[in-house]
Amino acid sequence: MLLMPDPDQEVLSRRAQIITALQAIVPGEGVITSEVERRAYETDGLTAYRQPPLVVVLPSTTAQVSAVLRYCHDNNVRVVPRGAGTSLSGGALPLEDAVLLGLGKFNRILDIDLANRCAVVQPGVTNLGVTAAVQHEGFYYAPDPSSQIACTIGGNIAENSGGVHCLKYGLTTNNVLGIEMVLVTGEVIRIGGKFVDQAGYDLLGVMTGSEGLLGVITEVTVRLKKKASSARAILLGFPTSEAGGRCVADIIAAGIIPGGMEMMDRPAIHAAEAFVHADYPLDVEALLIVELDGCAPEVDHLMDVIEKLAMKNGAVTSRVSKSEAERELFWAGRKAAFPAVGRLSPDYYCMDGTIPRKTLPQVLSRMREMSDKYGLRVANVFHAGDGNLHPLIMYDANKADELHRAEEFGADILRLCVEVGGVLTGEHGVGVEKRDLMDTMFNEDDLNQQQRLKCAFDPRALLNPGKVFPQLCRCAELGRVHVHRGQVRFPDLPRF
Amino acid sequence: MCIAGRCASPTCRVSERDANVEAFRVADAKQAADVISWAAAEERPLEIVGGGSKRGLGRATQVGNMLDVSGLSGISDYEPGELVLTAGAATPIPDIERALDAERQMLAFEPPDLRALLGSEDRTPTLGGVVSCNLGGPRRVTGGAARDHLLGFHAVNGRGELFKSGGKVVKNVTGYDLSKLVCGAYGTLCVLTELSVKVLPRPETSRTILLFGLDDITGLAALMDGMNSAHEYSACAHLPQVVAGRSKVPVVSGAAASVTALRIEGPAPSTEFRAGKLNDLLRGHGRTHLIDDTDSRALWAEIRDVLYFSADRSRPVWRLSVAPAQGHKVASDIARQLDAEYFFDWGGGLLWVAIAADVADAGAQVLRTAVAAHGGGHATLMRAPEGLRASVPVFEPLPDALAALTARVKESFDPRRILNPGRIYAGV
Structure with a gap:
């Protein structure tokens, strides 16, 4: 069972005060406090994990998002951003001491610009909603995750979602031109637009797939494609x-x-x-x-x-x-x-590793051995074009240790993916699910560099803590520079 | 000046400018890490150089020492069936293209060769250089830039630590996508040592439809009709007459008119069919002409490499990324105010502009105002004498909050600011 960061008792004791502050920013129904209503947000697509949030806030303007984040930042309150809550890796799993920031009210399409083959949408618009708005002109939005009827563009960016057509048409990261985002400090920045690339570092690229750890997206410019004839x-x-x-x-x-x-x-x-x-x-x-x-x-x-x-x-x-x-x-x-596999078994656990295509027979054969070892059936669907494998492990959550065995089986599959030259996740994200496996792919220096980048965006580690990285970010410690002056200057190196 | 990687003897030791300048030539990532650790401890900034062909890109800075990584070269893993190639960061682009060509594959982002533009014909463009500058050619409109093809990398950060990111598979969301960040960072975040890139099958055939004599507005309108049709294109450019006249492709230079070009690639039955359909569609805009593989490739290589502005190197050259449908308005604003030549790629989304040598600030103010006035974008000074590249912001200035974030990102990789400091922004 995964451990989430310990709730901060001091923050829990301030709950009433936090709610009052949020209500001042987002009036009316935009702040959800009752236990029953909060329960609607207690999990996402990874339903094995549940945790009602401290409070839910549903802003409807960028200014409100900015004010909510600034308040949380100034008052040391953690924030978990959420789109439609379809993450299969627990990316939107709430924390007991964190504000759940839902972007569901950002559901408008702001501009359809076919001359520039793009659309400007709010992050809560569904993936399929974009295509629906432009298909009468023969255009569509290419990334097509299987949850596309429900999942949102903002969530797609957080997870860098793919789909069955991404070998030819690219992932989310190849189909987004610009964003407006709010930093944890409340600062609003715009990156990119209706043109390609951006001045300076490719922060749009690094935001895409950052799983809600770096900022909150409030507007998106997506690329549109003409449908093939x-x-x-x-x-x-x-x-x-x-x-x-x-x-x-x-x-x-x-x-x-x-x-x-x-x-x-x-x-x-x-x-x-x-x-x-x-x-x-x-x-x-x-x-x-x-x-x-x-x-x-x-x-x-x-x-x-x-x-x-x-x-x-x-x-x-x-x-x-x-x-x-x-x-x-x-x-x-x-x-x-x-869902078909879901009919064969009370529960199933969907995995998401990527492997070099040539290793598929070897991986399937090893998976059959694991299936015997754990006594759990597995079915495989495979994006054969790009090597992205989705084993579906069948289990029954009502049987004492089956969830545990399914998780162990799944972890073994992902370790196998890394062993054969692949990676832990192709499109579902690390979230909480694969967090503790990150060290099978990355060493301490690799992870420290990623964590330092996190510090550049969120030095107090308030955004979506407990996700992606096995350790909470320690920015002060990571930021120290150890200086060894006067060391021997590598005499064997050629100089010119 | 002694150029790293080209010195014949170890006696070629110092630059003409500064007797304290040293160039360290490293043979592997570990040696690079040792040099960087030392440089960090001593706070001695390093200029990172691979093949040296793009040293004239970016802000002109006075960096003491040079880290020559040209030894980090060679293809270490290439499996055509996996569509992935892994190579040392300083592997020459021609070596990579040769290996891919043998398997009928390619770098789909069509990396430009800017040597003629920059006057560095005797240097070697490398994979690391192309990636660090996030270059992308005419296929950028459909195939993306370097950023869309870098799958993973090994590097040394400004602390002298070896680290890696990404992987060797085409679909991967494990951890932050640092591959995006190093593309276009101009070596200011880390020293790349090994790169894995996505490669794709090379199209069997390439054809280009030409339209003659259209002005900027009607030329870009014709391209938009093509781009908004279902007949997949892979590149689209518009060359005003003065630029088209410099083409080495006779039918283009001989037109004595502007030339609008739209490229179609794919299997022969497909290109033939689409060329016919597009020809029907575009005929309404003017006289059309179809060119075949050889001429088509030659034309797009000229456009890709900006060869039209390579002869007169006294003119500063800018690269503007704008909303494609606004491209002609940006160009018109510029042409009205400055002595400028220009042409469009990416269906109007990319404007190459050469400014008369005597224009103060190389026209930066006029260009950036024009871009901002028509939907936004960014202007980069791609070629200019050192003096101008020191006084004019080479890259689009950033708003305060974004500039502060950029500085923090730099610090997260290179806290002592020793890797190519100031190459893109002062203090970064």
């Missing part, structure tokens, strides 16, 4: 995951970057088929869905190439979508894979 998908079944993996490698080696390329293993195929009836083959070990988008001649041409590569790699099923409805049906199973 056609799209088709092919469903490929392979007798082994090795054969499926080789086919993926061959597609990339042929110079093709598909719009989407997803793989599922046998348990995931069966679960999805039972749920959605997408007519998936049930006698294969690996199912590959490859989607090509672009002009029709390009899609037709590349589809031929892919079919040939699939045959060469021993595909036993090969079906190209003949209609938009069929293409959507191919995807329906994959998109429903999580």
Whole structure:
């Protein structure tokens, strides 16, 4: 079980005073204090962890966000920012002594500028809401995390969200042009705009994926793309995951970057088929869905190439979508894979490591051994294009130690991802979930450098503490410079 | 001056300016860390130099010692199937492009080669240099800049500590994305030692549709029609007549008119189809002409490398990033007030401007006012004599809160301010 930072008793004792101060900043219903209403915010997409916040505040203007943060900063009160609360890594998990700052009221689209192929939106607008506002003109917002109907743009930036199309169209970080943000001191800064890059350091880049630890975003300029004129998908079944993996490698080696390329293993195929009836083959070990988008001649041409590569790699099923409805049906199973697995088991735990693609067979085989060891089933869906693996560990929270075993199993999977040259998280974020595994990937100097950057933004470590880093930030200690004057000046080094 | 990495003998020891200047040539990251630890302890600032081709970029500063990292060179890991390449920070770009070319892959951000522009033809552009300056060529509009392709790195911070960030996979959100931060930091945060970059398949074919004789407004309007269509483009530029006349591509220079260009890349059946569709779409704007692979590549290399402004090096050159649909207004404001030549890339979002040599402040005030008046953006002085690069803010000045944050970020990596101090902003 994860340990969160100890609540500050002194802050808890000031709760009434803090509430009064916040009510002065955000009038009316914008401050939520009752136990029942606060409970609505006690968890996010990582439901194994729950903690009602000290108080919830829902500002609706940048000035209010600024005033709330300034108050909290001046009065040493911790703050946990929250978008829609769909984080799968516990990024928005409240703290007993922290103000939960919800951005839900920032839900307006401010400007759609098709001449510059961008839109200016508030951070509480949902991911799909952006596309919905521009699709009548043939435009869309490219990153498509599976929670896109609910998750918000602000949360997407905090987590640098991806989706099934990100190998070709990029992650959030490649599709955001500018932000307005509020520092913990209440200072409001703007970075970027309707142009690319920015003067000075790429602070927009570092804000993206910073999991709410560096600042609070109050406005976003996103890049819009024109929808491709056609799209088709092919469903490929392979007798082994090795054969499926080789086919993926061959597609990339042929110079093709598909719009989407997803793989599922046998348990995931069966679960999805039972749920959605997408007519998936049930006698294969690996199912590959490859989607090509672009002009029709390009899609037709590349589809031929892919079919040939699939045959060469021993595909036993090969079906190209003949209609938009069929293409959507191919995807329906994959998109429903999580809830489909949810039907097989009372609970499931969704993991998110990235591995070099070539190691997939080895990783799946080791995962099967772990599954036996922990006595828990696992199904795998895999963003095959970019090596992002989502093992779904099935468990029953009502059985004494199953959550614990599922967490241990999950941690072992992530250690394996790092061991084979991959990373702990591809798109779900570190949050609280992978926090204590950070040292499998980073040494003390690596983590200290990241923590020092945190100090540049938030020297009192008030923003989202207990997330991402196994240790709370100690800025005074980290900021010390140890000077060893007069040391020998490396006599063996060539000088010129 | 003795240029690091080019000295034939260890007797080439000091600069002409200052007998106390030393250049340390390091062979590995550990040696770099040793030098930086010493420099931090003694508070001796270091100029970080790889191939030396971009030393003229950035503010002119007086930095005592030089850290020559040209020895940190070589591709250590390249697996085409994983779309990732790892190399020493000072690996020459031509070496990387050769290795990628053999596998029909590329650096998709199309790094510009600015040697002719900057007059450093005898130097070598390196991966670390391209990344540190966050350069991106014409494909920036669809493929991103260096920042969008750096996956991870190893480096030494200003405390002399070796550290790493990111990884060797294309999808990774573990920890802060420091890869973004080092792109465009001009070596002021840390000394990069090894980089992992995302690489992509090279398009099979490249074609470019040309339109002749459009003015800035109609040229950018034509490009917008192309960019806002479903027929994927990969680059789009507009060259006023005086600039187009300097092209080495005969059909461009021989047009005796402005040239508007839109590039389409991909498999042959796809480029052929889209070229036809775009041709139909753009025909309404004027006479069109299609150029093939060789001419298309030559044209975009000229645009990428800003070769049109390489002949007369007395003219200061600026690079303006603006909202694409505002590009022509910015240009018009500038042209009305100054003796300036310019052309547009990125569909109007990038303006290269060459100012007459006798304009005080190289036109900084006029340019920055024009940018601010039309939707914002930033102006960078890319080429100018040292004196101007010392007196004119080379990078867009920052508002107070952002400037203070920038200084704190610098301090978090380099508390003694010894790594390329002042290269982008005074005190940073």
